[in-house]
Amino acid sequence: MCINNKLSIREGFGMVAKHFxxxxxxxxxxxxxxxxxxEPRFELVNKGPETVIEKVIDLLKGGPPxxxxxxxxxxxxxxxxxxxxxxxxxxxxxQSALVSAGHRLQAADEGLPPSAYQHMFNHHYSFGRVFGDLQIKESEAPWLKEVPSEPDAVDVVLFTSCAGQGFPHLVLDAIDILRRMKVNFTTVGARDLCCGCTTLTHSMPEVTARVSEKYITTMAKFGAKKVVSLCPGCAIFGNSFLPTFFSVPFESFLFTDFLADNLDKLPFTQPLNKVITMHDACTQGQLFGRWDVPRKLIKAIPGVTLVEMEHNMENTICCGYITNSNFPGAMDDRYYARLNEAQAVSAEVLTTTCLACQLAFCPRETQYPFECKHTITLVAEAMGIKHEDKLKKYLIIGDPDKVLDEARDYVEASDLSLSEFNHVLPSYFERMCVSPKK
Ligand code: SF4
Ligand code: SF4
Structure with a gap:
């Protein structure tokens, strides 16, 4: 499937694989x-890099998985x-050759990792659906769950991102921030929408073609020149991947980058008076190497002292969350490596612009003398905006029964049943909640 006779995604990745x-x-x-x-637990390092790459090449040439x-x-x-x-x-x-390699693995009947469903926007048990429903009722959510065929035109579309639906407090913060900036915008949180990055990273080119095309045509209905998302994946995908295969009539931005590009419109009212350090998400580097952009935003917040961790900007270390979500526990040491660096610089707050990194850090703040807050939360607080971070609260509680009891009203309002929550929450909590500090 293609638009305007551009390459199909499968053809594109076939060419990448051949070039590789x-x-x-x-x-x-x-x-x-x-x-x-x-990571020693993957037992790749002992094989040596040349051997592992040789196996990738073998598979791409039609060899065995x-x-x-x-x-x-x-x-x-x-x-x-x-x-x-x-x-x-x-x-x-x-990483692009690995997408093709994954496709060959699937052709050889090597299934996806058992927990891959949590990334799949349209899965019954996706992260966004399960954790979104625990925190906000659909009737209370102030975003479009379905996009009309001819919606009102706006300058900016705020896309919750499929993962962002599990962070309703950030979506509510973002909506209030845009209102105070007097931006002409609408918010889209339809559950059947995803930019396609999650399906592509799981090596599903045909599914990605359908999902991405639907995303582009839906967003284009608003006539907006800018689509601003909570998840860095949508911004990277929207700017660097989708235009290769589709005609994309809008630019894509990460929400915090959009704020940094519009500092003069941010009506801060309350100094935070905090020492803050930033974990640079590796995705921030993919946003055209804009490591300095979130720093511009943080430094603009009144009463903030920014201190740098030992590994920062292009020398940042991946938090490991995405890897851990497919291979539970494999990268826990990385979470603590980053948290320990934040402690070493005496930060009062560790912030990040990435949803995945926030998930890696926030349940573990109870083990450290600082808080872990997404950068959107800091901007909101400095404008006097406050929405409860129930996600962090539930992950810190870490007990499915207690969480389901606390969120009883929301469970009743969800189209997931209590038995479905009981079925799926333990596996999420096992992966996401606190492991022993290293
Ligand atoms: S082994 Fe890795 S670094 Fe060396 S040429 Fe191949 S892709 Fe490049
Ligand atoms: S994990 Fe990072 S460094 Fe390793 S192959 Fe993937 S993108 Fe490259």
Whole structure:
């Protein structure tokens, strides 16, 4: 499927795979800083980078699947590509070759990791649906759940992102912030919408083609020049991936980058008086290397002292959340490595612009003398806007029975039944809640 006779996604990735096979010299440089390769529990590092890459090439050439390639494909964050791509002497994009490798794994009947459903926007038990329903009733959500065929035109569409639906407090913060900035906008939170990045990173090119096309045509109905999302994945995908395959009539922005680009419109009213440190999400680097942009925003908040962690900006370390979500527990050490760095600089708040990093850190703040807050929350607080972060509260409670009791009214209002919540919450909490501090 294509728009305006552009390449199909399958054709595009076929070409990427062929280029990779033709140009890779098997030097292994790309893997020497790769968090998945380096994690001892994956048992890739002991095989050596050249051997692992050789297995990737073998599979791309039609050879057999291997457990090494499986781990690399579904462990790959697809977000920290600045690490592997910039290390490659031929500038090859390993993470794109891994998308094709995943497709070959699936053709060989190697299934997705059991917990991959949590990323799938349209899955009955997706993260956005399960955690969104625990926190806000559909009748109370002030965003469009369905987009009319001819909606009113706006300047900006705020897209909750499929993952963002699990963070209703951030969506509500973002809506209030845009209102105070007097932006002409509407908010879209339809459950059947996703930019396509989650299906592509799980190597499903045909599904991605359908999902992305629907996303673009739906957003285009508003005539907006800017689509602003809560998830960095939508912004990266919207600017650097979708235009390769589709005609995209709007620019895509991460919400916090949009704020940083409009500092003069932010009506701050309350100094925060906090020492804040920033975990640079690897996705921020994919946003055209805009490491400095969230810093501009944080520094503009009155009463903030920004201190830097040992590893920052292009030297940041991936938090590991995306890998951990497919391979539970494998990357917990990384969570604590980042949290320990924040403690070392005596921060009062650790902030990040990425939803995944926030999930990695926020349940663990009880083990540290600082709070973990998404950057949107900080901006909102400095404008006197406050929406309860029930997600963090529930993850800190960490007990499905207690959470379901506390969220009883919301469970009753959900189209998921109590037995379905009982079925799925333990596996989420097992992956997301606190593990012993390292
Ligand atoms: S994107 Fe990150 S996890 Fe994936 S191969 Fe590159 S360095 Fe490794
Ligand atoms: S660094 Fe580049 S050339 Fe070397 S193994 Fe990795 S992809 Fe191949």
């Amino acid at each position: 096979v033709d140009e890779c010299i098997l030097c292994g440089e790309c893997l020497k800083g790769c968090p998945v390769f380096l 291997s457990k090494e390639v499986y781990k690399l494909v579904y462990g790959c964050t697809k977000g920290c590509s600045h690490v592997c791509k910039s290390a490659c002497p031929n500038g090859l994009a390993l």
